[in-house]
Amino acid sequence: MSKKKTVGFIVVALWGLSLVSMTSLAKSQLTSSEAEDQKYEEAKQAAMGICPPHNLLDEKGNIVDPTKNLNEEVPYSPKMTCGKCHDYDKITKSYHFQQGKGEKMTEEFQATYPWCTSPGQYGGRW
Amino acid sequence: MCAVCHPGGGCAEFDRNGNRYDQFAADPKNGISPGGTNGLDGDYFKAKWAESGVLEADCLICHLKDYNNEERKQQIKALNFRWAATAGAGFGKVEGSVSKGEQPKLTYDASIFQEDGKVLLPVVKEVSNENCFFCHRETDWKKRGSSYSPRTDVHIRAGLRCVDCHVTGRKAGDSRTAGREEHQIGKGDDPGTLVRDDLDNTMRPCEDCHSKGILNAPVIRHRGLPPAHLEKIACQTCHIPWRQVKAALVQDASVYNTSPRIEPPPKRIWSFYDPEMKPWNYYGDALGYPEGLQPLFQFRPVLGWYKERLYPLNRVYTLWIGIKAEGERGINYPYMKDVFTMWNKHLGAPADVFPLLKQIKDDNLDGFLEINRTEEITAILASVASMLTAKGTSLKGKEVVFVDGDRYTADGANWKSIAKKRYEYSPYGSVFKLSHDITPARNALGAKGCSDCHSLESDFFFKDTMVRPFDGQGKPVMQKSASFMGYSPTALSLMDFENKVLRRSVFWLILAVCILLLFHYVAFGPKRLVLQDSMAAQYGTGERIIHYLSLIVFAMLAATGLITYSALPLSSSTIGQLHTIHHYSGYLFIVSFLLIISVWSRDMTFERLDWKWFRDLGGYFAYRDDIRLSRFNAGQKSLFWILLVISIVLAATGVILIWANDKNLRLIAHGTHSIAALLAIIFVMGHMYLGALANPGASKKIFEGRSTSSREEGHREG
Secondary structure, three states: OOHHHHHHHHHHHHHHHHHHHHHHHHHHHHHHHHHHHHHHHHHHHHHHOOOOOEOEEOOOOOEEEHHHOEOOOOOOOHHHHHOOOOOHHHHOOOHHHHOOOOOOOOHHHHHHOOOOOOOOOOOOOO | OHHHOOOOOHHHOEOOOOOEHHHHHHOHHHOOOOOOOHHHOOOOOOOOHHHHOOOOOOHHHHHEOOOOHHHHHHHHHOOOHHHHHHHHOOOEEEEOOHHHOOOOEEEEOHHHEOOOOOEOOOEOOOOOHHHHHHHHHHHHHHOOOOOOOOOOOHHHHOOOOHHHHOOOEOOOOOOOOEOOOOOOOOOOOOOOOOOOHHHOOOOOOHHHHHHHOHHHOOOOOOOOOOHHHHHHEOHHHHHOOOEOOOOOOEEEOOOOOOOOOOOOHHHHHOEEEOOOOOEEOHHHHHHHOOOOOOOOOOEOOEEEEEOOEEEEEEEOEEEEEEEEEOOOOOOEOOOHHHHHHHHHHHHHOOOOOOHHHHHOOOOOOOOOOOOOOHHHHHHHHHHHHHHHHHHOOOOOOEEEEEEEOOEEEOOOOOEEEOOOOOOOOOOOOOEEEOOOOOOOHHHOOOOOOHHHOOOOOOHHHHOEEEEEOOOOOOOOEEEEHHHHHOOOHHHHHHHHHHHHHHHHHHHHHHHHHHHHHHHHHHHOOOOOOOOOOOOEEOOOHHHHHHHHHHHHHHHHHHHHHHHHHOOOOOOHHHHHHHHHHHHHHHHHHHHHHHHHHHHHHHHHOOOHHHHHHHHOHHHOOOOOOOOOOOOOOHHHHHHHHHHHHHHHHHHHHHHHHHHOOOHHHHHHHHHHHHHHHHHHHHHHHHHHHHHHHHOHHHHHHHHHOEEOHHHOOOOOOO
8 A cells, every 4th residue: 555545544534533523522512411401400490499380281282271262171181281390200100109010029929819910909918 | 999099190090011091992993892891801891991081190189288189089989080180189170970971071260270371389399298198097097096186196296297207309318219209208117018118118217306306306315225125126116005096906808797887888898896806887987087086096006026126016807708729829709799799688688598697696796797606607608609609600629718817717617727927917917017196205105114014014015915806705815915925924924023023122122231231340340350460471463363353343243234223314325335334344254253263163162160160150240250261261162152153144144135136035034134133242242341341351361462360271251
């Protein structure tokens, strides 16, 4: 390989490397910015202390506003309304909502209550 | 009915496969028929999900003050699941019922909306007690005897909120429940409930507030309480000496309850008995009394061991009809509604429908039927088998059994036992560890002294505790709580003697010995010995060091032992520190006494000369001093052997008290240790008196190694 070609190859390689690096750095900058936004959003929510004025939303996410006759006969959806700002999925994974659903039973429990599918109190102990 | 308490979300929103019920039911390709059996799929059996909607997690049940849970309940009963949250929050009025095939009509209350159509709700981050009580008040009454009212609970009276202890989210101290938007509520550890056991004990423990004074909690001192109590006994055990409202002790699901106001009717298949084994119409009470104003009913909770600590418990005894399949470990049961229907039909025509049930009588005449005799058991078993057969239920390879606590029978005569944990009546009956309705410290067990528990009259050890609800006459079989806790009568008798006799008299006895010695000194002593220049070495340096060591260590043991044995108002931690000193001194005493044995045991053999010493009582009741003996006199020899025996007892019982966990062994060791220690103190007091006062010269020789020349062949202090 001639000297000229070698230099050309190195230049192209460096250019490619720079391209990949810059893309990666720009992407990480973007992620960091999103994280910052999320952090700031959480800080704002914490500073508010309580929920600010908000719309009630129905199960389809439509605004319920009887003052403007918008979906005035449709019940509001806690999932859509509260879930707009709060992590509904995370919150509802807690045991007050799950009541044992999906939990693994111990071998002893399973043997004692062969009809049960979880340690929740559905037809379990008296 | 589950949804009356369930806040929505989870299994009130999604089926076992993760499908949202209403969307899955509404999709024609899934072939779900509203109100149909739907292939006996429990998620869709007779449900009308497409019409009723689901119960999404209703955040406002907890977070909205003045949430109307009664309204929510009504909507749920009407199968208006989709509308329940709107009605409960008071956003509007719902008319119509899905259960009646109607389309609910909602009218919003426009006054809650701002001009811009938004709402500003008085939501709270930290939930108020009343919102918790929507679900926890009634359910925690029936089998826990919890009331959560200012009249029964010192914490509620002090204004605490449930979430002050049941912490979650950003305020939680436990990493398992801490975090932004975390909703795993800090929980205790109930033996009978098994949901999320991995989160057990994530709530704020009592010590957290009561050692640091958080929320102005009184800082605990536990004056006079040996720290072992705090290790072995849960706070609740002493601080819930009484329950204030009833809790079901027995749930009998084998007979029919005719009491009024039991709704819905299938609940008549349950008969409850209160802690005194009297019938209790729980459902009637629950309907009849406003929340938080349950009738007062004082009873001592049963105390039992759970995870090596003693807790106040409510164990539920269960009687029921089971179906035992050959080769299977568990015992299944028929549908309660079928057993109810069987009884209901029988009572309509006793002579014609399931006539065998007529044999079941109220033997104890308490107003409730009970199945306790063999013929009654065979009657119910034959009737249930007949009912199941008539329904088309195959009993091939199965037998109908009567389950009575931890045993079952298929014929009323031969019983088989069911394995259980020691704190249970049976694995099928709930066990609740009581934690609420705490009494003020001044009313706790021990506030009036040790004998609150440590006496043969105390309920702590000797409360009658139900073993089986019905004997052949329908009377309960009882045992003392000590038996349930695993204490032996011997250990308890010794405990009683120690606390009633020894603990009260020990200081008087020591005082009496002091007076007697003083009397002796006035009457007979001291011996007038003249110390001469020709004193000769009597004890070597090594002997004297060993003696000093023994004396110092014994003094430490006696002082720390007597202080901790006294009624001085020392804090528990001070008592703990004194115990630590006592323990280490005890080890030193064992070493020092072994050294004494090694240097003096050969000189302690009794000789002929010693009988004369005994005959003259060592000359201590005379003014003469002419008894001639060998290196040690008979009194010293006797003291040596007596103290040797006592020391062996003290060492053995002391080591048991430091290391052993067996409660009976510990009680016996404690009583024996105390008696032996008292004897040792009395003997050593006599020894010191004779050495230091009755024979002033004798003490000099043990401290300086010399004795008077006139007696170097013989007489020493006693």
